[in-house]
Amino acid sequence: MVxxxxxxxxxxxxxxxxIKNIDxxxxxxxxxxxxxxxxxxxxLERLSEKEEKSNESKQTLExxxxxxxxxxxxxxxxSAIIQHIKDNGGIVATVDKELKNMIKKHNGSIISLSNNRIVLE
Known part of the structure; x- marks a missing residue:
């Protein structure tokens, strides 16, 4: 199990x-x-209290x-995720470009989304 x-x-x-290809x-x-x-x-709990992100955050928490x-x-x-990757390695799922770059810099692997499909970068 990865x-x-x-x-x-x-x-x-x-x-x-x-998401089309998760299986x-x-x-x-x-x-x-x-x-x-x-x-x-x-x-996510903080975002769920903000009106503009409330529905998305609540769906995600569920x-x-x-x-x-x-x-x-x-x-x-x-920063917490990057520190964990520095210390332990691993795979991170993100669509954040800056975070992707930092993870790659510290030899971590990335799973992301492209055209509603999950991709391994």
């Missing part, structure tokens, strides 16, 4: 868009388990109830 650390941007799209991706690289840093949950939560904390979610 654990994939999800950031906020990826989870919101996963919850609100129809075939699992067979290509092994069985995936999306895991959610505690810092991401805290960020989606991730069944996902494993991992102890990655920090006021800045991206």
């Amino acid at each position: 654990k994939v650390i999800c950031d906020t941007s990826f989870l919101i799209l996963l919850a609100t868009k129809r 075939s991706l699992e067979t290509d690289i092994g069985s995936l388990e999306f895991v959610v840093p505690k810092a991401v949950i805290e960020e 989606l991730i109830k069944s996902f494993e939560t991992i102890p990655i904390y920090g006021n800045n979610v991206d």
Whole structure:
């Protein structure tokens, strides 16, 4: 089972868009388990209180109830994820360009979305 650390941007799209190839991706690289840093949950909870992001954030919080939560904390979610990748390596699911660049810089792997399909970068 390959654990994939999800950031906020990826989870919101996963919850609100129809993703076409999620099942075939699992067979290509092994069985995936999306895991959610505690810092991401805290960020989604803050966003759910803001009117413009409330519905998306609430949908996302509902989606991730069944996902494993991992102890990655920090006021800045991206920095916390990057520190975890520096220390442990791993795969991060994100659509954030800046975060992708930082993860690549620290030899992490990336799963992202392109044309409503999950891609391994």
